[in-house]
Amino acid sequence: MPRRVAVTGVGLVSSLGIGxxxxxxxxxxxxxxxxxxxxxxxxxxxxxxAGEVPDFDPLQFLSKKDxxxxxxxxxxxxxxxxxxxxxxxxxxxGGLGTEVxxxxxxxxxxxxxxxxxxxxxxxGGPRKISPFFIPxxxxxxxxxxxxxxxGAKGPNSATCTACSASAHAxxxxxxxxxxxxxQVMVAGGSEAAITPMGVGGFAAMRALSTRNDEPQRxxxxxxxxxxxFIMGEGSGVVxxxxxxxxxxxxxxxxxxxxxxxxSADAHHxxxxxxxGAGAVRVMQNAARSAGIEPSAVNYVNAHGTSTPHNxxxxxxxxxxxxxxxxxxxxxSSTKSMTGHLLGAAGGLEAGITALAVRHQIVxxxxxxxxxxxxxxxxxxxxxxxxxxxxxxxxxxxGFGGTNASLLFKRCDG
Numbered sequence: 001m002p003r004r005v006a007v008t009g010v011g012l013v014s015s016l017g018i019g020x021x022x023x024x025x026x027x028x029x030x031x032x033x034x035x036x037x038x039x040x041x042x043x044x045x046x047x048x049x050a051g052e053v054p055d056f057d058p059l060q061f062l063s064k065k066d067x068x069x070x071x072x073x074x075x076x077x078x079x080x081x082x083x084x085x086x087x088x089x090x091x092x093x094g095g096l097g098t099e100v101x102x103x104x105x106x107x108x109x110x111x112x113x114x115x116x117x118x119x120x121x122x123x124g125g126p127r128k129i130s131p132f133f134i135p136x137x138x139x140x141x142x143x144x145x146x147x148x149x150x151g152a153k154g155p156n157s158a159t160c161t162a163c164s165a166s167a168h169a170x171x172x173x174x175x176x177x178x179x180x181x182x183q184v185m186v187a188g189g190s191e192a193a194i195t196p197m198g199v200g201g202f203a204a205m206r207a208l209s210t211r212n213d214e215p216q217r218x219x220x221x222x223x224x225x226x227x228x229f230i231m232g233e234g235s236g237v238v239x240x241x242x243x244x245x246x247x248x249x250x251x252x253x254x255x256x257x258x259x260x261x262x263s264a265d266a267h268h269x270x271x272x273x274x275x276g277a278g279a280v281r282v283m284q285n286a287a288r289s290a291g292i293e294p295s296a297v298n299y300v301n302a303h304g305t306s307t308p309h310n311x312x313x314x315x316x317x318x319x320x321x322x323x324x325x326x327x328x329x330x331x332s333s334t335k336s337m338t339g340h341l342l343g344a345a346g347g348l349e350a351g352i353t354a355l356a357v358r359h360q361i362v363x364x365x366x367x368x369x370x371x372x373x374x375x376x377x378x379x380x381x382x383x384x385x386x387x388x389x390x391x392x393x394x395x396x397x398g399f400g401g402t403n404a405s406l407l408f409k410r411c412d413g
Contacts, residue, residue, distance in 0.1 A: 002178040006246045006411065007254040009088025009239030010351040011080035011188075014338045015051030015232055019083055024355055027363040028384045032216035032337050034230050040196050047208035049215040050194045051232030051339025062149075069132045070145060071110030073235075076344075077142035077190035078149055080235035084186065085150065088239040089251055094151040099183035101154030102147045103173040104237065105165035107343025107398070108193045110137030115197055142190050154182040160343070162398030163303075165189055166236065167346025167406055171260035173240050174406075183245050188237035188347030199231060205270070207307065220367035221304035221333035222311045222375040229305040232339025236348030255357040255392075256409045259290030265401025271309055276317030278403050279395070283321045286393060286405035295325040297407070299362055299392040301353045302379075304333025305340055312374045314395070319377070330387050332380040336366045346396035350406055353394040357408050362387050 012019065015033025016026035026033070033051045042048040058067045058075040061082055067075065081104075085092050090100075113136045120128040135141055140158035147156050155176050159168040166189020173187035202208050209228040211218035219230045246253055263285060265278035272279065287294045303314055311333075319326045334352050341348050356362055361384055368381035394406045 003180060004243035005174050005177045005257045006241050006243040007238050007257055007354045008241045008246050008251045009084040009090070010254065010354055011082065011084030011087060011237040012348060012351050013053060013076050013080045014234035014341065014348055015053060016338055018053065018056060018079065020087060027334060027337060027352065028361065030337070030364050030366045030382060030384065032219070032366060034215045034218055034339055036215055037194065037199070039194050042199060045199055046203045046210050047199060048212045049209070049218055049230060050199065051230060052194055053234050069136060071113040071136045072192035073106055073110060073190045074142045074145050076192060076235035077104050077146055077237070080188065080190065080237040081146045081150065081186050084237040084239050090239065092150060096150050096152040098153040100152040101176060101182040101185045102143045102152050102156050103158065103169045103185055103187045104143040104146055105159040105169035105189040105343055106139045106142055106191055107160065107162050107165045108191060108198065109139040111193045111195045111198050113137040115195055146186060152186060161402045162400055163342055163345055164396040164398035164402045164404040165343035165346065167350065167394065167396035167404035168262070170238060170347065170350050170406055171262070171404055174257050174260050177240055177242055183242045185240045186237060187240055188235065188350070189344035190235035191342045191344035192233045193342060194231055194233050202231060209306065217367050219306045219336045219339060221306045221336050221365055222372060222379045223368050224370040224372045226306045226308060226311065229307050230339040232341040234341055234348060235344055236351045238351050238354060253411045254354040255411050257406060258409045259286040259407030261285030261289060261405040263403045265403070267401050270399050272313045272397060274313065276313045276320060278401055279314060279317035279397060280320045282403035282405045283317070283393060283395065286407040290407045292391065294322050297391045297393050298330065298387060298389045299356060300329055300331045301349050301392065301394040302331050302333045303395045303397045304335055304365065306335065312372065315375045315377055326377055329378065330362045330380050330385060331377055332363055332365045334363050346394065346404060349394050353392050353408055357389050357392050357410050360387060360389055361385070
């Protein structure tokens, strides 16, 4: 019999703030974290806005010596993991032990480190490359450093599936607990790709918004005037725990994670298929995994990137998957406030979805002023909404046509 899996902790770091409470408060208030880029001089870039994490001090979480060994995406992962562990009432002193594992993803990894060390190579030759270059930059070192920092000796891994990466990490961690290979998993994702090459690369694809004069109004999922996504950074980590164990220790339970779906578009390296078939299958697979009908779902945290293609096709996919029930769903894109965290998006949004189920409140989709006629569902425009949520779905779709959906359920005690 598969074990039931509870969410007992949430740790969030994003452009909305550092810590779960700061993020949740901003989300409910409908505040945007999008600003003009400060990490580098972006004045010559087509897109000059992003969701940078404000006032992050890694020394609150790490020693100076450790900071020098870690790219920023790893630092964010450690911070979010510490928030999540404390939230769950689990130790942060290095003694988590063999029953606790870590599965933390990233889509890009240590971009700033790669750029910095490449400059050092060009300027001074190979002897100028830091010995910490590789372990600071590679994607699995977020999970590795979190396990080292907190003494988690159970299963340890990382996914790299573009913008679905951390949703896949959480789903895979869910399966690890269900089959009994761990009691607790620290799961999610982290990203810090607001760098000259990161922004320049997505700008070259014409994927980014160029509404530079109105940063806080630039990300507008499902709106007729949307013109591209906004890069974000940060980390979202949840604590998944065997439900019986969580109850036995008296843990606060946000909700249960009950379903996980995966699918592939098998269509194009960046564009979703026009009929949304891959997105339909992944949502259906999540519902099937949970043993429910799609009509039981009340809320969808959409992938909702604010790009012309994604929002229209995700809307079509929701209509196809849910049929007549689609018009009864509350749907929101919290990327409208955080920007798109790429490989960390699914982790951040899974945490947000767990909070929504716990508090029975749906965060809004802000900047939805002129709905696209092709996007004609209820996207909870601009203002939060109290809602009875029994089941909530979180969608993540990535380049290469890789899709993930996570299904959460209100805990029945």
